Amino acid sequence: MPAQTRPPGVATADPGSVLLPGHDVPLGRYTTVRRLLPQRTRRMVGAWCFVDHFGPDDVAERPGMEVPPHPHTGLQTVTWLLDGEILHRDSLGNVQPIRPGQLNVMTSGHGIAHSERSPAEHPPLMHGVQLWVALPDQARSGAAAFAHHAELPRWRDGDLGVTLLVGEFGGERSPAQVYTPLLGAQLDLAGADPVGLPLRRDFEYALLALDGTAEVDGVPVAPGALLWLGAGRDAVTVRGIPGARLLLLGGAPFDEPLVMWWNFVGRSHEEIAVAREDWMAGRRFGVVAADPDPPLPAPALPSVRLKARDRDGGLRD
Numbered sequence: 001m002p003a004q005t006r007p008p009g010v011a012t013a014d015p016g017s018v019l020l021p022g023h024d025v026p027l028g029r030y031t032t033v034r035r036l037l038p039q040r041t042r043r044m045v046g047a048w049c050f051v052d053h054f055g056p057d058d059v060a061e062r063p064g065m066e067v068p069p070h071p072h073t074g075l076q077t078v079t080w081l082l083d084g085e086i087l088h089r090d091s092l093g094n095v096q097p098i099r100p101g102q103l104n105v106m107t108s109g110h111g112i113a114h115s116e117r118s119p120a121e122h123p124p125l126m127h128g129v130q131l132w133v134a135l136p137d138q139a140r141s142g143a144a145a146f147a148h149h150a151e152l153p154r155w156r157d158g159d160l161g162v163t164l165l166v167g168e169f170g171g172e173r174s175p176a177q178v179y180t181p182l183l184g185a186q187l188d189l190a191g192a193d194p195v196g197l198p199l200r201r202d203f204e205y206a207l208l209a210l211d212g213t214a215e216v217d218g219v220p221v222a223p224g225a226l227l228w229l230g231a232g233r234d235a236v237t238v239r240g241i242p243g244a245r246l247l248l249l250g251g252a253p254f255d256e257p258l259v260m261w262w263n264f265v266g267r268s269h270e271e272i273a274v275a276r277e278d279w280m281a282g283r284r285f286g287v288v289a290a291d292p293d294p295p296l297p298a299p300a301l302p303s304v305r306l307k308a309r310d311r312d313g314g315l316r317d
Contacts, residue, residue: 028067036226044311046251055127064118068293072108074265076133084126090114091286112144159191183250212244257308269306
């Protein structure tokens, strides 16, 4: 099935697959990321509601990532590095470096604050992804939590290497806790021969090219682009240059409408407005101790009412 390439916001007549090149967004003072989700017509992959891909960047003579304390509510952050090092601090008191091959999962619940910084002495390259997972209604008002996973399931099947970040795949299960059926896995291609990946028909899927050009069911996917595959597939065929690395994302369709604004995921304008007010008043989110910079102020709310949207971008009452 051919992929459709069109500017974000232009509807597709064939929902089978959509190639999303993303757009550049500054993150903090020194880092620019490629934002791949949300986009106007493809906002989610399962409960994955936010995908930023950064690097590979040469930070040998630069500070690297510098993101001061900021709040989150209604989501989980999932941080995965291919190169570099980032120091996570949060308002629960956690101080945790993350390095390539390790996974950080922060569950905001009703509210948490954190900062993300490259240490003063850091590797010369920085490359990774920051993802958000929307929490379902029964989990989004719970307690905040943080988990660091230094060891994850890894295996090789012929020329395909798999590292399982989240969920279940290939008979393995990740230790990361999630609240909806979800999948995140890095795929490392050691050869140029095509590789078949088994999929679940009830999941939505997308593939992000992290390193090296790949073809997914014959569709070229350049580094930093995301191919949205939709649901209803039993398998997909992947071919790439030796050394190509891909990120497979999947999950059961998330049918709760969302309002996403700044660092908050909610269900209504009023909920977002209260979260912003609480952050600016120093309530609810706690304090990130020992961070060198003051917390980021929240931007002003837009002059129009924020409206909930479904996973395809449609407005919901």
